[in-house]
Amino acid sequence: MRLGKAVVCLALAFAALTSVASAQPVRRQAVAGQILVTFRPAVNANAKADAHRGARGRLMSELASRGVALVAVPDGDEQAAAARYRRNPDVLFAEPNYIRYVPEPTAHGGDTPLVPRDKLFGQQWGFHNTGQEFYCFAWIFGDFCFYQGTPDADIDAPEAWAVSTGSPTVTVAVIDTGIDYNHPDLASHYAGGYDFVHSTFDPLDDHGHGTHVAGTIAASFENLTGSPTTAEGVVGVAPQARLLASNAYNLAADPTHSHAPPSAFAPSTDVSFAPLEAAVSKLKTSAAAFDTALAAKGPGLSAAQKVKLDATLRPLTQSLMHEEGLPGRPWFKNVIYAPGLFTGYGAKTLPGVREAIEERRYGDAQKYVGITGQALTAYAAKLDEATVIINGG
Numbered sequence: 001m002r003l004g005k006a007v008v009c010l011a012l013a014f015a016a017l018t019s020v021a022s023a024q025p026v027r028r029q030a031v032a033g034q035i036l037v038t039f040r041p042a043v044n045a046n047a048k049a050d051a052h053r054g055a056r057g058r059l060m061s062e063l064a065s066r067g068v069a070l071v072a073v074p075d076g077d078e079q080a081a082a083a084r085y086r087r088n089p090d091v092l093f094a095e096p097n098y099i100r101y102v103p104e105p106t107a108h109g110g111d112t113p114l115v116p117r118d119k120l121f122g123q124q125w126g127f128h129n130t131g132q133e134f135y136c137f138a139w140i141f142g143d144f145c146f147y148q149g150t151p152d153a154d155i156d157a158p159e160a161w162a163v164s165t166g167s168p169t170v171t172v173a174v175i176d177t178g179i180d181y182n183h184p185d186l187a188s189h190y191a192g193g194y195d196f197v198h199s200t201f202d203p204l205d206d207h208g209h210g211t212h213v214a215g216t217i218a219a220s221f222e223n224l225t226g227s228p229t230t231a232e233g234v235v236g237v238a239p240q241a242r243l244l245a246s247n248a249y250n251l252a253a254d255p256t257h258s259h260a261p262p263s264a265f266a267p268s269t270d271v272s273f274a275p276l277e278a279a280v281s282k283l284k285t286s287a288a289a290f291d292t293a294l295a296a297k298g299p300g301l302s303a304a305q306k307v308k309l310d311a312t313l314r315p316l317t318q319s320l321m322h323e324e325g326l327p328g329r330p331w332f333k334n335v336i337y338a339p340g341l342f343t344g345y346g347a348k349t350l351p352g353v354r355e356a357i358e359e360r361r362y363g364d365a366q367k368y369v370g371i372t373g374q375a376l377t378a379y380a381a382k383l384d385e386a387t388v389i390i391n392g393g
């Protein structure tokens with residue numbers, strides 16, 4: 001375990017910011033009485049034991065996965081002992097068990113969070129979540145919003161920006177679909193790039209995803225243009241950073257799919273709507289006659305007439321059914337409207353005719369022009385019967 005900690009210390013040495021570490025209080029630089037030794041690959045146990053004897057070190061433990069041995073040596077003899085090991089050709093390296101320290105974090109608790117006023121920043125709940133509503137649209141009783149945030153479920157971006165908004169000396173490469181470098185939130189950050197798909201130095205985004213990612217990284221902070229307001233857009237995590245664009249994705253060349261030009265449609269066939277138009281015309285005439293008769297004589301209808309009229313009109317809508325049903329959906333028998341075959345529950349009027357045309361089934365279209373016309377004609381005939389009853393027939 002102690003060896004594990006020592007190695008962790010070494011690893012952290014590379015992660016630590018040395019310039020900051022230099023400002024830390026002077027602390028112990030190596031563990032007394034210990035060095036770290038690594039042998040070359042393929043050196044066997046006997047050779048390792050010989051090396052320890054020759055250099056007067058005692059193996060304490062070995063981190064097998066990394067091939068690092070923790071070796072005990074006399075206090076004050078660490079540098080000399082490491083040198084003795086290094087003279088052995090079987091040894092890859094030997095050095096004191098250095099201690100590195102993570103710099104103390106700088107306290108920034110007193111800084112005032114910077115909340116930018118960019119038009120769309122309120123939608124960036126991941127940056128700064130105040131419990132705001134978003135994905136809203138105008139509705140009858142005011143805005144209707146799909147979501148409401150959870151306060152402080154965010155990355156505390158305003159608090160971080162109070163410490164630093166980054167630096168233009170940092171350039172971030174966006175390996176994506178390119179960048180819309182003309183966007184007012186990104187233009188000033190653009191540091192050039194390359195389009196690997198088209199082999200040009202113009203990596204203008206041909207999709208949108210790369211631009212989205214670029215904005216999350218470095219969209220301008222409080223670029224309050226005011227006109228148009230949406231140009232202020234969003235704010236990037238590091239709004240001072242520069243952006244290097246790289247279009248590396250050819251959207252139309254997915255190697256897992258084959259592509260070919262679409263085949264030409266067969267020529268359309270004429271469809272005669274005459275039967276349907278005639279039926280509609282007849283229905284209009286019948287409906288007008290019914291309305292006229294009802295207005296004139298409705299209030300004076302006898303009880304017997306009303307019973308007879310009810311019996312005639314009750315099955316009226318049944319006239320709109322056709323026993324064959326719709327093509328592919330024989331259970332839908334109403335030929336005036338039905339749920340659209342391709343629109344879920346969206347209503348489709350004259351479905352037998354319209355869906356057949358949309359699918360270029362012109363034979364079916366012609367057939368259902370006739371069927372629908374027959375349905376409307378039957379409906380008109382029932383109205384005519386009712387009109388005769390009202391008129392005293």
Ligand SMILES: [Ca+2]
Nearest residue numbers: 129152154156
């Ligand atoms: Ca927060």
Ligand SMILES: [Ca+2]
Nearest residue numbers: 118220232234
């Ligand atoms: Ca902005």
